[in-house]
Amino acid sequence: MPNFLSRLPQTLRTFSRKPAARRSFIGLLAFILLIGLFGYFVLPGIIKSQAEQLISEKLNRQTTIGKVDVSPYAMRVTIHDMKMMEPEGDAVFASFGALTVNVSLQSLFRFAPVIEEFKLDAPYVHLVRKDAQHYNIDDLIALANSQPPKQEDSKPARFSVFNIQINGGRFELDDKLEQVVHKITDLKLGIPFISSLPSQVDVFVEPMLSANINGTPLLVKGKAHPFADPMEATVDLNLDNLDLTTYLKYIPGTPHFKLPSARLDMNMVAHFQQKKDAAPALLLTGDVTLKNVQLNDASDKSILKLPSLKVTLQDAKVLDSKIAVARVAIDGIETSIARAAGGRLNIDNLLTPPTATAPKAVQKSQPKQAKASTPAEQAAPSTAAATATEADKQTTKQAPPAKSAEPLVLALGELEIRNAAFSYADAQAAQPMQAGAKNFDLNVRNVNVDTGKRIVDIGEVVSNRAGFSLQQGNPPAARKRNGNAATTSTPSKPAAKKNGKKDETEESGYIVNIGKIAIADWSAQLEDRSLRRPAVTTIAPLNLAMQNVSTKPDARGRIDLQATVNKNGKLSVQGELGMAPLYGDLALDFRQVDIMQLQPYFTDQVNILLTRANVSGKGALRFAQTKGNFTGSFKGDVALDDLATVDKLSASDFLRWKSLSVKGMNVNFSPFSLDIDQVALNSFFARIIIDQTGRLNLQDIVRGEDGAQKSVTGQEHNPAATQERVRGTNVASAPLQQPAKPASAVPPIKIGKVLLRGGRVRFTDNFIRPHYTATLERLGGTVAGLSSDTNSNANVDLKGLVNSAPLAVAGRINPLKGDLSMDIRAEVRGMELAPLSTYSGRYIGYGIEKGKLTFDVSYKVEDRVLTAQNRLILEQLTLGDKVDSPDAPSLPVQFALSLLKDRNGVIDINLPIGGSLDDPQFSIGGIIVKVIVNLITKAVTAPFTLIGSMFGGGEELSHLAFDPGRAALTDKASEKLKTIAKALDDRPALKLEITGRTDPQADREGLKRASIDRKVRALKLKDMVARGQSAEGARVTVTPQEYPVLLKRVYKDEDFKKPRNMIGMQKDLPVEEMEKLMTENAKVGDDDLIVLGNRRAQAAKDWLTTEGKIPAERIFILASKSGADAKDGASASRVDFSLK
Structure with a gap:
């Protein structure tokens, strides 16, 4: 500075010798002088008049200003004696003695407001609670709600405000409903700065807060460290057991809830820091605890119980939207969420904003005549609601949704939830549902959220116990009483987007990364009540471990799921899993999973009752979704074991087996193909019956269109009607009906081998009078090489007993190709003939007293043409009494029998038959009759006397x-x-x-x-x-x-x-x-x-x-x-x- 002053005379002499410089200097001085004159004498009046008019018109409240002082060279503005009246104009709503704003020169090159000092003297606000739902500021709230949101391209505000001071403040709340007036007087507040810009301004205000609240003094004073680097000031913010229920009644609007209890503890420290060449910072640290919270709806039903919620802030940089939370602890929370039949949740209307008439513009010439709506006018659902609705429509059309002001960066060390309970009830007619969880514990650690980058990183999620339940659907009887209401409720479809474009939020969703998920000892009960008898599935315990779970494209994680299903079933899923797009490479292992719980889904459509069954399997499941196409495969083994079914009406056994295993299964889902190494059926039993009309009981497993029950193991309920239908019927007249050739190609199917062991089939023919029953036992053997390939044939080798007589079947067959192809040979030795007496009585006119039958038959079908050879050997054939039958031929049975017997009394004949399967006159019944007639013609014996x-x-x-x-x-x-x-x-x-x-x-x-x-x-x-x-x-x-x-x-x-x-x-x-x-x-x-x-x-x-x-x-x-x-x-x- 001294060197500058010593050179000043020489500089002025040099400057005075240049005329152009002198003129420029004089012009600059004149401009500066004009600015000063304008600022001191003209600008205050303009600010005063324009501010009074603008505020009065916008807020519908008469506003006056006593004086405005402007210091243009100091860039300071002071407004004195501002008063804002109530809408009626009779009382002061708000006022202040003086407002001083000192703007820094930094605002010019920062292109943002930088305020060196903000000082408010003697502020006053007078609030009036008129009744339970209305305040004297309802019109201001309605005006704020009607403003359009910011444009999508709006950026976060850039500003710096330093040395904030409030002196001598006064606040009054006149509660007309409670007949009490709350007062805050002598309010003094000091805030060093609030800034989002790096600015260097001298800070002389220390953080502090003092006031007199309803006669009780309050003093919160911070500590300043002006010579520290960075310069810092701190203030303690402490609250102890604050009762929040006291303030519920002062919430604007209509609370549709009750708050019986809620307490708040706060032990925080606010740090104000200012570093060189950096934006000032406001940091918050400490604890906030919300406890003993009970939130009920308007009918006093519990919505939320919260014994304790504690948030520990590690480093919250409020102005930078960077928050570090050390820990969030929630203990004993209970929530009850419900959706009514109309579709609204019980939490939708907990707080309804106040409805007020839109503010009218204040006429410039008559400001005192402006009035706000009376409470009665506010309650009337007339033009106010219509105006607000119309304003909402205009806002929706003109202003797109606003973006977040500043990207949030959140770091959470740990979220801990203990003993939580949640319930959800959905009473919508389409799909009523009740869901809940209890004893829920959860720990989430190392969470980082960046809304700017749209990334959520979670270190680990751990839960060591939880019990879940889900009940869904209405019973059929309830649906009938409600008039099938489920069919009348149609879910609303999302509105179609213009030009087929997706919302930006859909195109750029958040990427969530979870390092580890560990779930242990969970349980779940799932109940489907939409059935006549509810289907219940239990899963307990359930343990889940996952690693590197991410929604990032093509990311892969690991999964290990272990669960017990329906008490005895074990389920294991391990492998690799991807979310975007869907991908899985999983090892499945499930054992002894009881499928009885599935019976309610089909029991009303069948005539049999499943009494036990369980499924097991082990293999590799792979699937992937690419460009909307789903592909997948399964390789492994599956078994359906211990299956038993009975007739619903008679309780007789119908079908059962010990095990049905499928080994070496290889299934591709798209396009479909099936390759199986081996199918094994062990210890099986089946009941096959032909009823009085000739109908096979297997056709009655599924109920008819009328839904009536029918026995699959007993006789028909109306024998007389059955006999009427049977009378005159000839089994030979029923042609063999073959299905038409399939219109589409058979998918690739290969089965290496089918093994049968320990089979038993009981056959009853009620079509014949008297009835016939036969038992096939010890059925076993193999069918190898089944394939849908038209050039392949499977080898058949089966053995068993028919009524204790040995049975053997061998040959080749291909039932999977479009046209049946087979070359089969069957042999039975020593079968008892006496049980066949019903057939002989009908077709040859004699019963059979005794005899044994051995037959050796071969059937060959090629190009839909049957060629058959039937060799029959009868031993000790003894006929019974004559039977009158219209179907019996008039043949010399006794004489033919004496001719057919050899010297040992054995009849040995061969009966070839054949025909086209497409011939309408060709029938299985015709083949049987032909064999019987030929047999009786050649081999009928006379009775002899017992010795x-x-x-x-x-x-x-x-x-x-x-x-x-x-x-x-x-x-x-x-x-x-x-x-x-x-x-x-x-x-x-x-x-x-x-x-x-x-x-x-x-x-x-x-x-x-x-x-x-x-x-x-x-x-x-x-x-x-x-x-x-x-x-x-x-x-x-x-x-x-x-x-x-x-x-x-x-x-x-x-x-x-x-x-x-x-x-x-x-x-x-x-x-x-x-x-x-x-x-x-x-x-x-x-x-x-x-x-x-x-x-x-x-x-x-x-x-x-x-x-x-x-x-x-x-x-x-x-x-x-x-x-x-x-x-x-x-x-x-x-x-x-x-x-x-």
């Missing part, structure tokens, strides 16, 4: 007694069979004949009683399955305590006339009377007696061949007989033995 009984144990061993209506062996009968087996074993040359007998009266009554027992057991089985218990129909037992209850329900379902009381209601009867009525109305025909006799004979033979170890070829079953037959007083319900 007498050869039992050595006495007459008592010649028969076995049975309980009326039953075919089960008694203990006494088993003891007799032991003696008979010993005799046969001692005499290898002996052969045994068994004849089943029935008592027309006793057995008829017994069958009726047995029918009642079966129905009671079937009802109990259904109840057991409904409770999730597994059982087999044949093993269900009914206790004496259960029997009366079950019998009453069975009696109620019976279709016959029942006794009724005086008012027409069905009477409650004792067990004996119900049994009597059911027995009297039950129908048992002669055919049923014959079947019973056959079953008794077969039971005796089965015991001898299995328990007695007697070869089957030594035992013959004769046709059963009905009626009394004197045999030393023996019961007619028996089987007779004779030796040959």
